[in-house]
Amino acid sequence: MSRAATTASWPPAPARGQRLRLTGCLALVALPHLFHLPPWVSAIAATLLVWQAQAAWRSRPLPGRLIRFALAAAALGSVLAGFGRISGQEAGVSLLVMLLALKLCEIRSHRDAMVFLSLTAFLLITQFLFSQSLAMAVYLVIGTWLITAAFIDVSSEIAPTGAFTHSARLLLQALPVAALLFVLFPRVPGPLWGLPSDAGARATTGLSERMSPGSISSLATSDAVALRVRFPAGDMPPAPARYWRGPVFWDFDDGTWRGSPAADALPAADIRPVADAIVRADITLEATRHPWLIALDVPLGTDHRSRMSPGATLYAEDDIDERIRYHARSALAYRLDPRLGAAARERATRLPAGGNPRARATARRWRTQADAPQGIVDRALTHFREHPFHYTLSPARTGRDSSIDDFLFETREGFCEHYAGAFTFLMRAAGVPARVVTGYQGGERALVGDYWVVRNSDAHAWSEVWLDGRGWVRVDPTAAVAPGRIEAGVAGSLSDSQALPYMARADEGAWYRMQMLWDGVNAAWNRWFLAYGPQQQQRLLERIGLGGLRGALVALTFGVAVLLGLLALWLGWRMRQRRAADPVTRQWQRVCDRLAAIGYPRARHEGPQAYGARVARARPDLADELGAIVAGYIRLCYAANPGSADTQAFVARAAAFDPRRPRKPRD
Incomplete structure (x- = not known):
């Protein structure tokens, strides 16, 4: 470019090449949205983009104001009709994609182009509302590069290829500032990428606040990761000890087990661990939109702010709305509540007034025949072993009011929630305090990295009975029917394992290895970036001697000042070079x-x-x-x-x- 050349302004009618590049930029930025938004939204957005590209290619004049108004109203109406609102995660993004495609119809000046590209950058950021994976992060870097190049393209006479080069240079110059801000800028507690209206729309671990027949077996069809675990001091505990404790259910009604405010008001669990049986784990938990913190059974505590529930479950102060990382301590050998209070005993033996008469009669008979509660437990497990019970993902349906009787004496088909729920009912009917515990059982070792993966398909339910002198004791009736469930996982114990998702089938083929390799990359991304929350930042600041957020703000201010000073010196040197060279x-x-x-x-x-x-x-x-x-x-x-x-x-x-x-x- 000559010395006398000046920046070009946007012409009254945008050039064909620039309009095509703007359309292509929007199409590439919106591409991931077209796959996770409803099909009708994707179809409308794709049609609008094709129309805009065709109009730019043939240099057609821009549509009039009435046509643009009618199209915008149609886009607004379609979102209202499809979602019932225009706010929220999916509805808001759908409307933004459509209106941005229509915005191409009214770019008549340089200012219009700048506004359009600013909104395109906002659309790019909304990708994190749906995915925060490493692949999406790479895609967002590429999108930022393209949008910055488009800004340069519409604001100067630089050729398009030169705009890409300038954009890459600007991004590289911004990396040190971005890294400094990431480490030192105060982290916001709670989810950064989420909208309130969509809260609770999806929970990635799948565990629920209640358990009924089919609620956990449905999770077996998902191979999504629930948590990743590292054991700094050694290997994963043996298979019989790989129980990951989640919510505990005390109340039973209408075929459903659930927690209750009355049970939560009981005294916190009294855990007395065996000193040499304490395990420490570094856990990265996926978002659940529930407050419980998953840990090996039984958990003693974590470095995340939490409380111990009466059911020995750790509860965070708020719902887990984002991926978090915490260090947990658990006892593999322990005495849990060696003394049971009257209120807890009453809660752990309560049953509805009616329903399931055959199960009640069987439990009363066992009680008269057994010398102690342990004998009742043994008789129940023998019942499951000696009768033709079948462990399956697709059991026969049972009635709501007679679900226990139907399962025990008619269908005899079920998943872990059927066995845990029926066993706990039998114990209570026999006068033995019992409760249902849900969580996960198992885990697979990663191919890359020193960690273990626990998936939704590992979701499990078991029982706890209270025995005098021992406290709460874990009893897993599923193991009586399908012993392979504990040693070999879900796939090793189901005859219909083909119904499981691929990653849960224990098929270590080429595709499995590729998925696990990619999971290793994502695990590092999750551990060092996405799980970098307020508590992790506090630990890092203390480790490097900054002493908390005040020190971080001082360091951040100083660091930015130094970077800006170095940038000013570099620019001055460059300008001096140019003056000297001319x-x-x-x-x-x-x-x-x-x-x-x-x-x-x-x-x-x-x-x-x-x-x-x-x-x-x-x-x-x-x-x-x-x-x-x-x-x-x-x-x-x-x-x-x-x-x-x-x-x-x-x-x-x-x-x-x-x-x-x-x-x-x-x-």
């Missing part, structure tokens, strides 16, 4: 400075020729000499390949020019 411009500026010193300063709007003519009219004695300097400067500015001899001649003439030296007046 003797023609430097000598011309000196001529202007000398004329300004004798009372003829150059106005900001004056070009070289107009300025020289004005000075010549005021000082005719300088006209010839100054005219030659001006002509030489203009010739060198616009010459394709100025010769070194011409440059040296101009520099010598300009350097010798002294307007204060007396001259003979022109005739």
